Amino acid sequence: MVLELHKPRPIWQIMFSTHHTDVGLLYLIMSLGFLFLGGALALAIRAELFFPGSQIIADSMTFNRMFTVHGTTLIFLFILPSASAVGNYFVPIMVRYKDMAYPKLNAIAFWMIPPGGALIWLGFADFTWYATPPYSIISAPGPAADMWIFGLKILGVSSILGAINFVVTIMKCKHPDMSLGQVPLLAWSFLSSSLIILVALPTFAAALLMLLTDRLGVSGFFNPAMGGDPIAYAHLFWFTFHPEVYVLVIPAIGMMYEIIPRFSRKPIFSHASGLAAFIILAIVGFSSWAHHMYATGMSFTEKTVFMVGTLAAVPASAMHVFNFLATMWGGRIRFSTPMMWAVGGIALFFSAGAGGVVNSAMPLDFVTHDSYWVVGHFHLFVMGTIAFGTIGYVYYMFPYVTGRMYHEVLGKIHFVLAMIGTVMVFFTQHVLGLYGMPRRIYDYPPIPEWIAMNQIATVGAMLIGISMAIWLGNMIYSSAKGPEANMEDPFGLGGRYYYPHTQKNPHH
Amino acid sequence: MRYIIGALVMMAVMFTVNVAFAATAEPGEYLDRRVEIWNLFFRMMVVAITIGAVVSGTIIWLIWRFRESHPNAKPTKYEGTDW
Numbered sequence: 001m002v003l004e005l006h007k008p009r010p011i012w013q014i015m016f017s018t019h020h021t022d023v024g025l026l027y028l029i030m031s032l033g034f035l036f037l038g039g040a041l042a043l044a045i046r047a048e049l050f051f052p053g054s055q056i057i058a059d060s061m062t063f064n065r066m067f068t069v070h071g072t073t074l075i076f077l078f079i080l081p082s083a084s085a086v087g088n089y090f091v092p093i094m095v096r097y098k099d100m101a102y103p104k105l106n107a108i109a110f111w112m113i114p115p116g117g118a119l120i121w122l123g124f125a126d127f128t129w130y131a132t133p134p135y136s137i138i139s140a141p142g143p144a145a146d147m148w149i150f151g152l153k154i155l156g157v158s159s160i161l162g163a164i165n166f167v168v169t170i171m172k173c174k175h176p177d178m179s180l181g182q183v184p185l186l187a188w189s190f191l192s193s194s195l196i197i198l199v200a201l202p203t204f205a206a207a208l209l210m211l212l213t214d215r216l217g218v219s220g221f222f223n224p225a226m227g228g229d230p231i232a233y234a235h236l237f238w239f240t241f242h243p244e245v246y247v248l249v250i251p252a253i254g255m256m257y258e259i260i261p262r263f264s265r266k267p268i269f270s271h272a273s274g275l276a277a278f279i280i281l282a283i284v285g286f287s288s289w290a291h292h293m294y295a296t297g298m299s300f301t302e303k304t305v306f307m308v309g310t311l312a313a314v315p316a317s318a319m320h321v322f323n324f325l326a327t328m329w330g331g332r333i334r335f336s337t338p339m340m341w342a343v344g345g346i347a348l349f350f351s352a353g354a355g356g357v358v359n360s361a362m363p364l365d366f367v368t369h370d371s372y373w374v375v376g377h378f379h380l381f382v383m384g385t386i387a388f389g390t391i392g393y394v395y396y397m398f399p400y401v402t403g404r405m406y407h408e409v410l411g412k413i414h415f416v417l418a419m420i421g422t423v424m425v426f427f428t429q430h431v432l433g434l435y436g437m438p439r440r441i442y443d444y445p446p447i448p449e450w451i452a453m454n455q456i457a458t459v460g461a462m463l464i465g466i467s468m469a470i471w472l473g474n475m476i477y478s479s480a481k482g483p484e485a486n487m488e489d490p491f492g493l494g495g496r497y498y499y500p501h502t503q504k505n506p507h508h
Numbered sequence: 509m510r511y512i513i514g515a516l517v518m519m520a521v522m523f524t525v526n527v528a529f530a531a532t533a534e535p536g537e538y539l540d541r542r543v544e545i546w547n548l549f550f551r552m553m554v555v556a557i558t559i560g561a562v563v564s565g566t567i568i569w570l571i572w573r574f575r576e577s578h579p580n581a582k583p584t585k586y587e588g589t590d591w
Contacts, residue, residue, distance in 0.1 A: 264574070264584075265583075265584045265586060266584045266585075266586050267586060307521070311517070311518070314514055315510050321563065325563075325570060329570060329574065330574065331574050331584055332574065332576045332581050332583060332584055332587070333570075333571070333574050333575050335575060343571065350563055354556040354559065355556075357517060357552075358549070361521045363548055364549050367549065493587075494587045494588055
């Protein structure tokens with residue numbers, strides 16, 4: 001396998017390397033592989049919902065298994081590893097260090113992901129990515145559920161190891177001439193998201209152990225029949241996974257901070273405000289977990305606190321958006337493929353945030369709770385913001401990784417189809433939720449509005465599927481046969497490509 | 509600007525919450541909570557769509573005005589430097 005033009009190496013040399021670019025390449029290939037697997041499940045789910053009644057999926061249990069593995073895969077096996085891919089490639093270079101702080105630990109963190117992913121895919125559990133108790137502890141079929149728990153456990157340890165590595169690399173290994181404030185915002189995004197992981201993830205690690213012992217019958221933490229409380233699991237889960245939303249979105253915003261100034265041909269408008277916004281998001285991310293639980297009988301005071309805590313994220317998010325817009329203002333913008341993805345990501349980030357503000361108002365939350373509104377809102381973040389930022393950055397780093405250029409026209413077609421598809425699927429799902437359609441259902445009554453909106457969403461999903469197939473073909477073909485990139489200035493922006501390509505693959 | 513918007517949103521929310529609480533304090537008063545909630549929803553959607561229209565319009569204008577093929581596009585002072 002040859003992915004580098006000038007120094008072709010066999011795949012095993014990359015697989016057993018501990019060098020940060022090699023580990024980054026492994027992260028990248030694996031995360032994109034899981035993106036296509038998880039995306040295929042999404043297409044199957046959308047095809048099933050095209051009409052009421054059973055279409056292509058045999059029964060509701062299989063449907064539940066498919067959306068459980070779809071969600072788990074795309075969050076834990078695509079978004080997190082793809083961010084790690086970018087971080088591995090560029091964080092050491094940005095802090096001017098030879099590698100990650102702990103190269104072997106870095107490779108170990110990567111190699112924990114394939115077994116974790118295998119457990120999730122071979123088990124194919126059915127209790128949603130939330131592992132809903134008490135169903136998950138009383139009657140979810142094993143060994144699928146147990147394999148999911150062990151798979152998540154392994155992936156969690158991998159995330160913690162990766163986070164430790166990023167924190168130490170940035171805090172302790174940065175060049176002595178570089179102050180922490182001078183560290184580029186992409187590296188800052190990894191620092192803040194890694195700190196969130198270190199604080200948030202151990203709680204879920206404990207919850208997974210409690211879930212497992214509950215399933216084994218030796219404890220009853222979340223089992224009402226044994227005096228336990230499923231709501232306790234909800235607190236533990238969301239204490240980890242609301243901050244985790246920021247773990248997912250912050251690196252994507254960091255990637256936009258690289259792309260937008262570069263293609264606007266001017267520096268970022270305010271480095272300090274971007275940095276401050278990352279820190280604020282990392283802190284206020286912990287003040288909003290229970291907004292997922294307004295409908296569980298919380299007191300009015302608790303709900304008010306978490307509503308205000310949720311709204312506290314709005315100014316920080318707005319700081320990022322206005323920073324991007326102010327950077328573009330007065331620039332001479334080249335709309336190459338990475339820039340199109342980044343700008344599309346900003347627009348959808350804003351849309352997703354606006355929906356979130358509406359949703360965080362507790363009276364409205366009761367209207368939208370467990371409806372397709374939530375599905376649309378969440379996916380507008382993960383697809384519209386995080387995947388858009390990540391895909392844009394994959395295009396941006398393509399010359400650096402391969403030494404070749406991708407096909408620009410195909411890249412733009414990819415973006416246009418995906419943008420239209422994303423709006424069709426996820427904006428429509430918001431309205432579908434307001435029309436009362438619950439999430440996570442296999443079949444639905446033949447209400448004309450529900451049928452029409454499900455069909456619009458399914459057509460949009462198919463457009464995204466087609467666009468991703470074009471991307472896959474473009475990546476594979478261009479990495480092998482694409483024209484050689486001008487490594488000094490691959491996008492013709494008149495400046496220098498930020499990353500010194502001569503640092504690529506030194507013998508380690 | 510965002511703080512002002514946040515404060516407006518909070519005022520809209522607190523207004524409805526106050527009305528909901530007033531219902532329990534004054535048992536004789538009729539209150540249709542469903543109507544109140546939908547009223548809140550429509551008010552907040554007006555706010556969200558107004559802000560969304562301004563920001564989206566700004567993005568679209570930026571894309572149109574500052575594209576490199578625009579007749580008035582000029583090189584930035586940073587081009588050709590190691591900024």
